[in-house]
Amino acid sequence: MMTSFVGRDSELDAVGRALEEHRLVTLTGSGGIGKSRLALRAAEEVRGAYADGAWWADLSHLYDDRLFTATVSDALGLLDHNPRAPIDALSEWLAGRRVLLVLDCCERVLDACWELVTELLAAAPNLTVLATSRQPLSVRGEHCIEVAPLSTGDDEGGSDEAVRLFRERCATDVPDAPLDSPEAAETISRICRRLEGIPLAVELACARLRENSLDEIAERLTSRLDTLVDDTIWPKRHRALRTAIGWSHELCAPLERLVWARLSVFHGPVDEADARSVCAGGPLGADEIPTILERLADQSVVQRDGARFRMLDTVREYGALWRHELGEQHALAERHAAHFAGIVEQAEAGWLTDRQVAWYNRISDSHADVRAALDHLFTHDADTAVEMAGRTGLFWPCCGHLHESRDYLERALKLDTPQGPSRTRALWALGITLTLQGDHQTALRVGEQCALAAQQDGTPESVLFAAHTLGLTHLMTGNPQDAYDVSEHALSTCASTPPTGAPQLCCLVIRAFALSALGRLDEAHEKATSLRRLSHEYGEHWARSYADHQLAFINLLQGRPHEAEIHARAMLTSKHNLNDNLGIALGLDLLTGANAAQGNGVEAARTSGTGHAYWRMLGHPNRGTPELSEIRDQWEQQARKAAGDTAYDTAYHRALTDDAEHGLAHALQGHAGP
Template identity: 35%
Template structure:
């Protein structure tokens, strides 16, 4: 049998799980464990993956003997696609997850650990920082981390890799970089262009891994009726040879066949590229790729070239309204509408169109973006265009800040999540370009709720600290920045920094008067609340509310009113607390989420005597928080559900307590740093330990082991007596489409691709594609493994 059948007993039930374990994983899969499904965040591949079988096998081999493997090679050679495909194929080998962190748009080395933590859905808010949170999360886990595009951040990437590998003995790291990380224990795998055969024989099985196959795959995607024939065979071979098998160059050339013949494409290539034969160095191939990108640029209209250069200032993705603000019209004759030019760049594969949160976004491959940036610099418009980019996002943040307590609030939260890389780019511009820091401070200060709900407290403080050193201290923007910084440093647990900030803020408030005093009073009250100084917190909040009402700032008034209600709750004043919460809800727009969710959450824990009613109210709060991805609020709601259910369902309450603590730990916030919350948490835990005795630890551990979405699903379960189900990923069979399942069944019967094609009335190439997808999704290396796996499923 090609694989070994692994057995393991399910942790939370008596079922026996069986899976075929590929022998090539034996070096780093602890037998007899078997892994079902996948955990992690690998992005979905938008185009088919072609070839690289030797490299994929070598990556598996290297990761079985080394803990750090780096794929090196020039831009456009396919390092990222190879790493993603290899990681996808290795998912079953890493039961605790395969995680992908894209560093290509990051420019600030300080934020490397934070960016990686965010990719793992961790939110470092404690003084331990991102590295501390990452090491704590990864230390007990058998996981693979992919660090993509390390070349411009080598030192921080090396420091992070060393720290994580030293702390997490079962962690493997797969990095991509244009140069090696040059650290002890690193195994380097150079990624070369796809091979170009000396002659073209369609019957040659080696074509599957060649540049020919990639080119044909990409051509048929844009020209579906294109076929390799005796008449065009030599031209296809000549084109792949001219482009030296560089994947990105081949993809750009394939797009040209939408409007040109193969002969015309080859003629243009022959006219501009020098012949690169033999073992030329990578620099020559990089030059060849640049020539290909330059050729694509010259085939664009003047309007398309201008737009290509201007949108290169965006980091990550961007949407149409942002393009309209950043891109300027030119004086070209018959200037087409911006949308038309944009769609043309998509057609030419310069821009990639994607859907996020139901919105259309565009992005560029990093090497194409870099070419556009160089063109923009050469034109003398680099700083001007970046300033327009910054101005758009400064206005965007102002609008979002004005829309917090609003029916569009959830839209703003979602858009801020999508635009995080662009916000970083705008802030970086403000810190590096003289005279721009004041607007940067305005952006960082205006993102208070974004930093908090996303768990990006450390990053928010980083930007505010950098920008404050470059701006005058006597501006209203400084007041807002101090307000935000106090909130963030308090959540991070550093009350000393908060005290220092408040001292500066109070001096400025005396200078500016209202409404500056209101923002400083609000921040002071927030710090006092977390310092368990409830009398000072109440006094500061009451004065802030009065000022906000006088100056007409209804958003901050409602939020401060909620904080005052929280003071009454922690003080045990169960008469005034619900009154304040209901005041907030009365002032709140009907479809607002942030304040509504928080008020419902704390109203539910005031113990009205109706346990089921309180639980349903807390569950509604959790649903609202989940809809805006409020990580901090989600943790509080799950913990609060434990307090509510402790009276009638102690085992469920214990599981919820464990799930809540895990959520706080993921954010890097020890629950003990929140005095009012921690007192109730401790009281609940004490009661549950007395009630459950020795069984408390088991129930608590079950809840603590749940991943976030599973914990939320469990907390929202209608059946109050339900115990948390095992947090198992989907069966691998669930990963297959209905057609792929059908093909897998036929493979198990011993049918060839040709036979399957005839039986299903599809082309042989389509049948081959289905089989390859099945092998990839199930991480198998042979058809025999598919047959064995199908047989095992039928026995069950």
């Protein structure tokens, strides 16, 4: 989350001109100098020149390059449902687009950035990249702009951007501070000169005004902690930044310093519960942590982000140095991994409740830390790693993290752990992921392994998980009878009234889809209605959305387009809440059919264009179960007949090139749930 932006007019002009003349512009400079804020402001100012938008990829949470390309894909909204290499999907998606891609904190993954940017610039002639890094990417044709500190008015007639920043932050954070006297003005100038105009250093000093006077700040701007700072993080020419951070650290109370160090184990934003669970211990009680977090926020060590707290990359690095000095790296990593393994376990337990959407959001918000926890467990606790990886199967595939899901699940299943329900669940999650990627042959093989493992387990949950992954693969490969047989057998073998777990609802979804694909529409309608009622009782959205899908589809086939429209909108609402772009694409197809069947040709064209935009985000022009392909063509012909070819094409292409979220918002208007 960015804070103040002051001055930088000449730098903004320089970046704007450079982006007109060069396809790769890199803002270089040390940590805390303001590269990210300058890049963000520059992107906002020039985004109108890029027909397909400006996109921001934050790389600050990465600690290796294994998931770098997937992170960039996520930032672009490309949730590729395809087994090909992510870089190939990115190249294809960007090839015909005019895009500004901002890569922030490239020093984290410098070699990977070099490779990706080189390939993307070759594949996408209208792509422009704006990067921030502590050192150049060294890509051919790169234009570097070194970001200087804010001006401090040292030169005669010079501006005083650093002073403006200091005063602006004080007005926001310490509005009662006495800053109006000539003496105060001179002291502020002296502080800003001492800090060399480095924005982060100025902000940290300003935050001390809650507890110190201006004169005290000016007098005490020295650090006895420089020896702990690696010159590769803060070069000597920017000693003022490490002075300011070290001084802020020195002025913190002992427990505040301890929380600062321990918070550095996190890779993304944290809430109070995360901090209490991971950071408490020794002299630090859990009940003290909320107050300490607020004090650290007041001192600009962490930044408030709603109910969560973020730590700037440079400040986190300083905390990590102290964590090393304290000898707590391994202990904190263990606590961190145990905490997020517990979060994923709670999320799975809460899936079949009215907290389902909240748990999807929780797992999404904690994505970087869930990955870090798994990476730690892979080398320190194989059993927990396999268990945790399998539990992500209810969340990561739904949210589009298919490449990451496959990567982590395949690594988990290579670990030497005994057969049991945890491995079976991981096989299920991998099978689902492979099917959604379109790697059906591998998915079928994994599904068969899952079925054998389930037989060895002998538990109803394992049997149902295996039936779900096999059933989904059969559906997606045009074998609805096999899908029906495997799901019906599992449901009858493991019957419980009412269904009490996620795998049962998953199999109920497969059975309903299989029945409609087989043309047994009345049975499918009955099963989907029952499933929808059951899902509503639990308050969950995932299975309910697919029940609505089936009810929309069946009502269309049976000549009830208005009822189909209601269910399609209900499905879209649920899928939007879950951030499930595959489900949104499927729902938009059905809404297109409902509009076409009611003679709303232009609206059908618009909905179809938005749907196609979502399918392209997924890496496929059209997807879903095979029986939908021919029906889509029929819906288009109906819509063209109602609207006329010219009006249809105009509405379709406008929606296709418009912002997909805007198109979805339009499609959701007038929703009234059945």
